[in-house]
Amino acid sequence: MNTATLDLYTPVKATLTKVIEESPTIKTFVLKPEQEFHFKTGQFIELAMEGIGEAPFTPSSSPLVSDQIEVTIMKAGFVTEKIHKLSEGAVLGIRGPYGRGYPLEEMYGKQVLVMGGGCGFAPIRSLLYNLEAEKDKIKKLTFCYGSKTPKDCIYKDYIDHLRAVDKFEVFRSVDKADETWEEREGVVTNLLDEIKINVEESVAVVVGPPIMMKFSVQKLLELGFPGHKILLSLEKNMSCGLGKCGHCMMGKYFVCKDGPVFTYEEIKDQPDIWK
Ligand SMILES: Cc1cc2nc3c(=O)[nH]c(=O)nc-3n(C[C@H](O)[C@H](O)[C@H](O)COP(=O)(O)OP(=O)(O)OC[C@H]3O[C@@H](n4cnc5c(N)ncnc54)[C@H](O)[C@@H]3O)c2cc1C
Ligand code: FES
Numbered sequence: 646m647n648t649a650t651l652d653l654y655t656p657v658k659a660t661l662t663k664v665i666e667e668s669p670t671i672k673t674f675v676l677k678p679e680q681e682f683h684f685k686t687g688q689f690i691e692l693a694m695e696g697i698g699e700a701p702f703t704p705s706s707s708p709l710v711s712d713q714i715e716v717t718i719m720k721a722g723f724v725t726e727k728i729h730k731l732s733e734g735a736v737l738g739i740r741g742p743y744g745r746g747y748p749l750e751e752m753y754g755k756q757v758l759v760m761g762g763g764c765g766f767a768p769i770r771s772l773l774y775n776l777e778a779e780k781d782k783i784k785k786l787t788f789c790y791g792s793k794t795p796k797d798c799i800y801k802d803y804i805d806h807l808r809a810v811d812k813f814e815v816f817r818s819v820d821k822a823d824e825t826w827e828e829r830e831g832v833v834t835n836l837l838d839e840i841k842i843n844v845e846e847s848v849a850v851v852v853g854p855p856i857m858m859k860f861s862v863q864k865l866l867e868l869g870f871p872g873h874k875i876l877l878s879l880e881k882n883m884s885c886g887l888g889k890c891g892h893c894m895m896g897k898y899f900v901c902k903d904g905p906v907f908t909y910e911e912i913k914d915q916p917d918i919w920k
Contacts, residue, residue: 673705676739687747757849760857780810789818791817795819844870
């Protein structure tokens with residue numbers, strides 16, 4: 646095994662410095678790695694808890710910061726429940742980064758339409774940090790975010806921040822509103838009926854639960870977006886993260902190595918893309 650491969654397999658120790666409660670089921674974990682950790686927006690890491698196991702997550706922090714990494718995690722099962730119980734001072738392992746991140750160069754000079762659902766805001770936040778730092782290179786950014794209820798909306802302070810960023814606009818919708826909610830009600834794809842977007846000069850990014858991605862892609866195609874201008878971030882069951890074990894196979898692709906970011910054009914004929 647060469648050194649580069651060994652490095653990708655060997656976890657870097659990282660100390661938990663802060664836990665932020667984002668919603669009843671989602672928390673952000675701020676980690677301080679014992680050495681600098683670099684990643685590209687859209688790439689993922691394997692986060693390991695000793696004696697428990699590991700799971701893949703896409704960092705939600707800025708890829709331009711290497712001495713701290715944030716991971717936003719939804720409680721889903723065994724490993725994520727154990728991670729949710731951790732408090733400051735706990736030591737975890739990070740290996741990676743793995744896969745292909747967002748092709749930022751495809752966004753330069755364009756309008757970027759970003760659609761997020763639920764915990765899909767996590768990888769999107771990393772992308773938005775990156776694009777905010779490079780906002781001179783894009784024409785405009787429109788972010789449409791949907792969640793089930795107002796309580797499930799994450800990164801509330803960050804949303805306020807985004808609304809003040811030049812060239813950025815934010816639209817939010819919840820499936821079921823309550824008396825506190827002053828924004829849209831309905832599925833996130835309805836927001837596409839309200840926004841002004843010049844499809845010819847745009848690129849779209851979609852991240853969220855499979856059902857949300859399926860209907861978002863359908864609507865984007867109806868609006869005239871070609872498949873090669875729709876970027877998707879896929880979550881498949883993963884183990885090695887390196888294209889060795891085959892757990893993440895989707896047709897001809899290893900999602901861990903060839904993705905997790907794909908254009909719709911690349912994957913539209915592969916099996917089970919929305920599972
Ligand atoms: C590239 C990538 C990036 C991800 N980024 C994030 C992120 O930023 N934040 C976040 O909260 N989650 C993310 N996930 C999903 C996360 O990895 C799973 O929720 C986690 O592995 C579940 O582990 P568990 O042991 O807690 O659950 P388990 O006990 O293993 O399973 C509980 C339930 O979750 C389902 N599940 C297990 N693994 C996955 C998976 N990989 N994708 C979807 N469903 C799964 C199982 O089918 C089962 O229904 C990402 C997944 C991938 C592949
Ligand atoms: S996770 Fe092992 S091949 Fe993709």
